[in-house]
Amino acid sequence: MRHLLSTAGMSPAAAETLLDTAETLKKTLLGREVRKLPTLRGRTVVTLFHENSTRTRVSFEVAGKWMSADVINVSASGSSASKGESLRDTATTLSAAGADLVVVRHPASGAAHRLAGWLSSTNTAVVNAGDGTHEHPTQALLDAATLRERLGTIAGRRIAIVGDVLHSRVARSNAYLLSALGADVVLVAPPTLTPVGAATWAEPGAGGTVTVSHDLDAELPTVDAVMMLRVQAERVIGDVANFFPSVREYSAAYGLDGRRLGLLPEHAVVLHPGPMLRGMEIASTVADSPRAAINDQVRNGVHVRMAVLYHLLAGKDEGA
Amino acid sequence: MAPRSRGATDPGGERHLLSSGDVARTVARMAHQIIEKTALGGPTARSVVLLGIPAGGVPLAERLAAAVAEFSGVRIGLGRLDVTLYRDDLRRRPHRPLSSTVLPEGGIDDKLVVLVDDVLYSGRTVRAALDALRDAGRPGAVQLAVLVDRGHRELPVRADYVGKNVPTSHGEQVVVTFTETDGTDGVYLRREAHHEESQS
Amino acid sequence: MSELASESDKHRSELASESDRHRRELLVIKGVRLYGEGDPVDMLVADGVIADVGTGLEGPEAVDAHGLVALPGFVDLHTHLREPGREDTETIETGSVAAALGGYTAVFAMANTDPVADNAVVVEHVWRRGREVGLVDVHPVGAVTAGLAGQRLAELGTMARSEAAVRIFSDDGHCVADPLLMRRALEYTRGLGAVVAQHAEEPRLTAGAQAHEGERAARLGLAGWPAAAEEAIVARDCLLAKQVDARLHVCHVSTAGTVDVLRWAKARGTKVSAEVTPHHLALTDERLTGYDPVNKVNPPLRTASDVQVLREALAEGVVDCVATDHAPHAEQDKNCEWSAARPGMLGLQTALSVVVDTMVRPGMLDWRGVARVMSERPAQIAGLVDQGRPLAIGEPATLVLVDPRDSWVVRGADLASIAGNTPFEGMRLPGVVRMTLLRGRVTARRSTTGGGGT
Numbered sequence: 008m009r010h011l012l013s014t015a016g017m018s019p020a021a022a023e024t025l026l027d028t029a030e031t032l033k034k035t036l037l038g039r040e041v042r043k044l045p046t047l048r049g050r051t052v053v054t055l056f057h058e059n060s061t062r063t064r065v066s067f068e069v070a071g072k073w074m075s076a077d078v079i080n081v082s083a084s085g086s087s088a089s090k091g092e093s094l095r096d097t098a099t100t101l102s103a104a105g106a107d108l109v110v111v112r113h114p115a116s117g118a119a120h121r122l123a124g125w126l127s128s129t130n131t132a133v134v135n136a137g138d139g140t141h142e143h144p145t146q147a148l149l150d151a152a153t154l155r156e157r158l159g160t161i162a163g164r165r166i167a168i169v170g171d172v173l174h175s176r177v178a179r180s181n182a183y184l185l186s187a188l189g190a191d192v193v194l195v196a197p198p199t200l201t202p203v204g205a206a207t208w209a210e211p212g213a214g215g216t217v218t219v220s221h222d223l224d225a226e227l228p229t230v231d232a233v234m235m236l237r238v239q240a241e242r243v244i245g246d247v248a249n250f251f252p253s254v255r256e257y258s259a260a261y262g263l264d265g266r267r268l269g270l271l272p273e274h275a276v277v278l279h280p281g282p283m284l285r286g287m288e289i290a291s292t293v294a295d296s297p298r299a300a301i302n303d304q305v306r307n308g309v310h311v312r313m314a315v316l317y318h319l320l321a322g323k324d325e326g327a
Numbered sequence: 328m329a330p331r332s333r334g335a336t337d338p339g340g341e342r343h344l345l346s347s348g349d350v351a352r353t354v355a356r357m358a359h360q361i362i363e364k365t366a367l368g369g370p371t372a373r374s375v376v377l378l379g380i381p382a383g384g385v386p387l388a389e390r391l392a393a394a395v396a397e398f399s400g401v402r403i404g405l406g407r408l409d410v411t412l413y414r415d416d417l418r419r420r421p422h423r424p425l426s427s428t429v430l431p432e433g434g435i436d437d438k439l440v441v442l443v444d445d446v447l448y449s450g451r452t453v454r455a456a457l458d459a460l461r462d463a464g465r466p467g468a469v470q471l472a473v474l475v476d477r478g479h480r481e482l483p484v485r486a487d488y489v490g491k492n493v494p495t496s497h498g499e500q501v502v503v504t505f506t507e508t509d510g511t512d513g514v515y516l517r518r519e520a521h522h523e524e525s526q527s
Numbered sequence: 528m529s530e531l532a533s534e535s536d537k538h539r540s541e542l543a544s545e546s547d548r549h550r551r552e553l554l555v556i557k558g559v560r561l562y563g564e565g566d567p568v569d570m571l572v573a574d575g576v577i578a579d580v581g582t583g584l585e586g587p588e589a590v591d592a593h594g595l596v597a598l599p600g601f602v603d604l605h606t607h608l609r610e611p612g613r614e615d616t617e618t619i620e621t622g623s624v625a626a627a628l629g630g631y632t633a634v635f636a637m638a639n640t641d642p643v644a645d646n647a648v649v650v651e652h653v654w655r656r657g658r659e660v661g662l663v664d665v666h667p668v669g670a671v672t673a674g675l676a677g678q679r680l681a682e683l684g685t686m687a688r689s690e691a692a693v694r695i696f697s698d699d700g701h702c703v704a705d706p707l708l709m710r711r712a713l714e715y716t717r718g719l720g721a722v723v724a725q726h727a728e729e730p731r732l733t734a735g736a737q738a739h740e741g742e743r744a745a746r747l748g749l750a751g752w753p754a755a756a757e758e759a760i761v762a763r764d765c766l767l768a769k770q771v772d773a774r775l776h777v778c779h780v781s782t783a784g785t786v787d788v789l790r791w792a793k794a795r796g797t798k799v800s801a802e803v804t805p806h807h808l809a810l811t812d813e814r815l816t817g818y819d820p821v822n823k824v825n826p827p828l829r830t831a832s833d834v835q836v837l838r839e840a841l842a843e844g845v846v847d848c849v850a851t852d853h854a855p856h857a858e859q860d861k862n863c864e865w866s867a868a869r870p871g872m873l874g875l876q877t878a879l880s881v882v883v884d885t886m887v888r889p890g891m892l893d894w895r896g897v898a899r900v901m902s903e904r905p906a907q908i909a910g911l912v913d914q915g916r917p918l919a920i921g922e923p924a925t926l927v928l929v930d931p932r933d934s935w936v937v938r939g940a941d942l943a944s945i946a947g948n949t950p951f952e953g954m955r956l957p958g959v960v961r962m963t964l965l966r967g968r969v970t971a972r973r974s975t976t977g978g979g980g981t
Binding site for chain 1: 737740741742744745746747748749750751817818819859862863864865866867
């Protein structure tokens with residue numbers, strides 16, 4: 008593995024290896040007073056964030072530091088990016104300055120792919136920490152790790168991804184990854200927020216399927232997990248976009264409240280990538296219920312990102 | 328790593344060092360040595376924990392623990408210690424998958440830990456194991472048991488228990504197989520020059 | 528191929544001294560097939576016109592054109608020459624060289640320059656610079672609305688009556704979205720004998736759009752540019768043009784639905800014409816995987832079925848002509864993240880080869896058809912009386928010699944444009960322009976490429 012840019016096209020074997028590594032790392036560090044491994048000593052990881060995301064940046068930073076990498080945080084507002092330097096120049100500068108790996112978050116879809124292209128002649132690896140409305144592969148991996156932990160297996164499970172699928176990189180990465188791992192994914196969204204051809208998202212040869220539904224109540228009784236997506240109200244609701252009439256109507260149709268929690272099977276898990284809008288897409292009682300694995304997701308996020316850093320930085324480059 | 332089929336006149340130039348029976352006798356002898364050297368069961372003795380280093384050290388540690396229990400009647404602690412995350416050669420080798428670390432009930436603090444590996448070579452695996460041990464707890468003392476010592480140390484490391492000393496050249500490879508993982512017990516010397524092979 | 532740019536430079540300097548000589552002296556083109564039809568003939572060029580056509584013709588300078596096809600010089604209704612304003616990407620001079628090398632003898636320079644060509648001063652500047660360079664007739668396109676802002680009409684009459692004699696008006700890059708403003712523009716230009724060329728894109732449907740709205744864009748997370756945003760404007764404008772009995776030209780048709788609308792509008796007598804770009808005849812949104820903005824263009828690359836319908840429509844005449852939408856962009860405006868990149872592609876030097884590849888080779892168009900879609904129809908649409916003329920005695924010697932058997936590998940760095948943003952980089956394309964003549968003067972000449980053929 009040279010970079011981690013997307014879960015689309017990732018083989019189930021590669022995904023399982025990452026998840027296994029994450030699980031091993033989690034067990035290794037469990038109950039330790041000193042959570043520090045020397046594995047990536049002397050390696051430099053730069054987080055390059057052109058969008059604010061405290062939780063993702065901190066998760067990568069902790070992952071790097073627990074493996075003894077030097078982690079340097081660069082945010083667009085506090086760097087030359089705000090002075091108009093291009094992403095390409097920033098990337099090549101970071102590489103020349105010794106970054107072994109760049110974790111990039113950027114509002115433009117495809118930014119991580121471009122970065123990897125610009126750094127193709129260097130040894131610097133690129134991890135996509137969210138590019139526009141395209142992908143967020145480590146989020147999908149940590150969701151998969153959490154589902155595996157809670158449900159035992161992913162293959163054969165039915166998983167609903169609910170909300171603004173159109174603008175969601177989390178939904179895309181999860182649909183590709185979970186269907187590749189054998190889950191049947193159902194995307195639940197109003198037609199205005201359903202991407203064209205979303206029902207074709209399962210990779211050829213995937214063990215699972217991807218389907219589309221507009222009726223949350225109808226799906227809940229048969230799912231093993233429900234993943235609520237964050238709703239950016241300013242982007243989706245109101246007179247500019249008009250994807251949806253109102254917050255109230257959105258919550259009524261696609262919010263996960265106590266009544267809907269009751270529709271879920273006993274064993275079903277509730278996920279949310281955060282940050283949550285309580286009362287909007289998820290009720291407080293649901294978010295705080297034992298069914299919710301939201302804090303597990305955050306914990307697993309660190310181990311999954313450690314696994315990603317390990318796979319990209321430890322081991323001789325075998326030529327992509 | 329383990330050869331699945333081989334003949335006595337393997338064209339690769341393989342030499343049988345220990346037969347299945349030799350392995351059993353060697354393990355028994357090492358178990359007796361451990362009992363003796365650790366004064367096992369004695370009034371002042373520390374409690375002993377065997378930690379196998381994956382992959383080859385794990386079945387060997389299990390065998391030794393069983394033999395120790397059989398000969399002394401004392402059940403000693405048994406676990407496994409993956410050292411991959413502590414290696415200093417990660418960037419020189421192809422990517423290594425992680426194995427699991429399992430410590431026995433009661434941990435390793437103040438225990439006499441015997442690290443167990445199949446082959447002792449450069450000593451780097453042992454160094455990594457000592458680092459890994461430090462993060463896992465604070466043993467009272469640490470010893471080392473290996474089935475084969477093939478020489479060529481790169482670090483000041485010496486084994487406390489050695490099944491067999493085998494003079495080798497760098498171009499040779501020592502292959503240890505166990506019934507549990509490879510279907511048969513045995514030690515072979517292979518002449519193929521796999522410098523990149525995991526031998527430590 | 529590497530000698531192309533330097534060769535053209537050399538030619539240009541030679542031409543300055545040669546041009547007057549050629550005007551009086553005789554040039555004989557030996558063994559050429561007119562429109563790729565019939566037996567090879569000789570063509571005598573003198574005083575800027577085709578003086579004779581026959582066999583055994585002689586003259587002081589002979590051009591061996593055996594195996595070549597003669598066509599009337601190409602006319603491009605849609606070119607961005609970037610001067611004034613972005614001379615770092617293209618100038619009227621470099622664009623003229625590219626045009627001549629591509630077989631063009633007339634180009635229409637779009638109005639979205641800086642300052643905008645929305646007044647007589649700017650259009651006359653473009654016109655004069657084109658004449659000074661002298662490689663191709665550069666006709667400025669005037670803006671429909673002041674500053675391309677879509678608020679009020681530019682001084683269309685003043686531009687029409689200027690020395691530049693503007694006959695095509697377009698806000699290209701922007702749609703004249705306001706229906707009332709579009710109606711007025713259509714009515715007003717009718718009185719000037721001019722035509723409005725509409726960039727058909729309903730802006731409310733394409734806010735933030737980055738790629739053709741379809742499965743590809745959805746997977747890539749790129750905001751969709753729906754086909755209906757083009758089709759709705761084309762339909763509306765056809766209705767308006769019919770209502771006020773004005774002429775309408777539709778720029779860069781990109782969808783199968785637009786073809787349906789055009790077919791319907793033409794059937795009911797609407798005075799509408801339409802162009803398709805070479806890239807919309809050749810490329811699809813499959814190219815977007817990898818996010819290389821060299822594939823970013825507006826309207827966006829569409830699907831394979833759109834491409835097929837566009838080819839058929841061009842062959843049939845529902846889409847009248849090929850126009851390049853030649854759009855040079857600086858390296859930093861293309862080698863960046865997708866959403867930050869500017870839309871547009873080079874086209875002048877690759878247009879013929881793409882048409883040969885997509886239309887001639889599959890048998891959808893013969894050379895007579897190529898003459899129609901690249902020369903005759905665009906000349907008619909623009910009202911050019913001395914372009915797109917028949918290859919016959921007494922007609923202007925404004926023509927192009929094409930080697931149909933040779934091929935070449937496109938290298939952006941070797942093209943005459945300052946910018947290098949060709950989507951055909953590294954592709955081997957059939958059909959090579961050997962020589963371009965503008966009223967008897969040689970404006971481009973290219974020796975064999977070593978790619979086979981002659």
